[in-house]
Amino acid sequence: MERAINQLKTLLIAALCVSLSLAIFFAAPIIKVTRITTYKTWLPEGTIETATKEDTIWITPYQLLSGGGVFLDIIDLKSLKETLDNARFREEYRPPKAEIGCGEKSAILMKYLEEKGFRVSMGRGTISRDDEEEAVNHAWVLVHLEDNTYVVEVNTESGYADIVGTVKEAAESQTLKYNEKERWDMEKVKEKYSELLKDPLNKYLETEKK
Structure with missing residues (x-):
């Protein structure tokens, strides 16, 4: 016994x-995988630029067996909407308590989106409500998805970011025109806003745990 x-x-x-x-x-992340993603970037004048991004990541055997999603960046509009709905600027960084410039807000939002897997850049130029109104210097976020490039803007009241529309739609809008004059990639944004982006995101953003 x-x-x-x-x-x-x-x-x-x-x-x-x-x-x-x-x-x-x-x-354990023991499998080395090279991801190759091709993006189409829509410019305001209607032309299209194609760029290929290649990067290497390490994944676990479980991720490999669970499907191919780990090999791709997030490229669909639904995922973008869900990600934007999951974060907003803290009350102390929204009017009337505090005012952060549009460039700073865009840089913070870009850092958040990049960490979530999106390819982003910053649009810089002017906005105006109609042809007669004097244009105002402005900066906004551009998110490059598989089907198009979208303008994303932070709502100063709610603190959430909204999808304005495609670059073309934003440039031709009858309510608020986005006139893009230059475009900064993430590397340039990190360089220009290096001090700001050293801070952890939770200093500026409230995020829901999902």
């Missing part, structure tokens, strides 16, 4: 060791 109990203990210990080894194996 005692021998049988010892054998059972040995089997249980062996099974536990195997289970732990498998758990560690499947949870």
